[in-house]
Amino acid sequence: MDADLLLLESPTASADQLPGLIGWSLKPEGLCRDDVCIPVQDRAALGDESAIDLVAVAGLLDRPAVADESGLTAIGALRARRRSALVDLVAPDFSLPNLEGGLTALSDHGSKKRLLVAFSSW
Amino acid sequence: MIAVAIDEDTEAIRGFADGIDFPVLMDADHLVTELYAISNVPTVVMIDEADRIVYPNWAAFGCDLFREFTGIDSDRQHDRIRDWVRTGSVDVSDDQIRDSVGDLNVDEEAARLHFRIASELRRRGDEVGAARNFERAGRLAPHDWTIRRAALPLQDKDPFGENFMVLYEEAEAAGSPYHGVRGY
Numbered sequence: 159m160d161a162d163l164l165l166l167e168s169p170t171a172s173a174d175q176l177p178g179l180i181g182w183s184l185k186p187e188g189l190c191r192d193d194v195c196i197p198v199q200d201r202a203a204l205g206d207e208s209a210i211d212l213v214a215v216a217g218l219l220d221r222p223a224v225a226d227e228s229g230l231t232a233i234g235a236l237r238a239r240r241r242s243a244l245v246d247l248v249a250p251d252f253s254l255p256n257l258e259g260g261l262t263a264l265s266d267h268g269s270k271k272r273l274l275v276a277f278s279s280w
Numbered sequence: 281m282i283a284v285a286i287d288e289d290t291e292a293i294r295g296f297a298d299g300i301d302f303p304v305l306m307d308a309d310h311l312v313t314e315l316y317a318i319s320n321v322p323t324v325v326m327i328d329e330a331d332r333i334v335y336p337n338w339a340a341f342g343c344d345l346f347r348e349f350t351g352i353d354s355d356r357q358h359d360r361i362r363d364w365v366r367t368g369s370v371d372v373s374d375d376q377i378r379d380s381v382g383d384l385n386v387d388e389e390a391a392r393l394h395f396r397i398a399s400e401l402r403r404r405g406d407e408v409g410a411a412r413n414f415e416r417a418g419r420l421a422p423h424d425w426t427i428r429r430a431a432l433p434l435q436d437k438d439p440f441g442e443n444f445m446v447l448y449e450e451a452e453a454a455g456s457p458y459h460g461v462r463g464y
Contacts, residue, residue: 247334247377276284
């Protein structure tokens with residue numbers, strides 16, 4: 159399971175850091191996790207072992223990413239997560255802090271009809 | 281009901297949640313707006329017992345507070361929800377649902393990421409960095425209310441009144457884009 163939101167301190171990472179940051183490793187056969195590997199067509203475009211371009215890595219995983227000059231680099235959810243909602247019509251699960259200080263997931267109420275209401279104070 | 285506040289201001293949301301017995305969740309980093317392609321509030325999604333989306337992003341109102349502005353009669357909207365709860369069926373096809381919510385484009389995705397960076401830099405006290413990223417987010421998704429309007433209170437600006445009207449007129453000039461269904 160990939161974390162939906164990643165906010166990283168630097169736009170690059172070493173090959174050693176990569177699994178801890180994004181859950182995938184760069185190996186000769188590609189970008190790998192467990193026994194799944196995504197082929198990397200243009201290895202050079204990812205940068206060298208000491209400074210792998212995280213925006214490019216996110217692109218290979220089909221996740222949007224941007225880097226700011228502060229160093230902060232944001233990686234969004236797998237695009238497949240939103241396709242689930244818009245194409246397959248299966249509600250993507252999520253877990254967020256509730257007002258009581260815990261976490262509540264959509265799936266915590268999984269056997270019921272749910273009305274999801276996005277609102278705000280603005 | 282599961283309410284998700286696309287908001288960072290927990291105390292303000294507590295004010296709305298007073299006396300409410302369903303979960304109220306804080307989505308300060310706008311995860312749900314990315315996963316569901318939500319571009320304004322209120323947006324409501326009807327999800328059944330099998331996790332199927334039976335009615336997609338919908339500008340449905342809890343009451344008639346904004347009726348003069350929206351022209352929407354919330355009672356008529358609630359009828360659709362009541363019918364679904366009672367009968368389990370909704371009078372729209374899967375294809376109609378799919379056709380009614382446009383996907384986010386790459387700029388709207390990137391806007392959400394810059395918004396997240398801006399919010400984090402703001403929490404760290406980097407106002408210049410926050411302003412830079414809020415500005416980029418707004419340029420990438422100029423008619424997305426979860427970007428432009430949500431950024432106002434985070435920059436100590438009033439999200440109502442004149443600032444709201446400026447955004448409203450800009451959106452109207454662009455055809456009031458919305459990722460979802462409006463009306464009934």
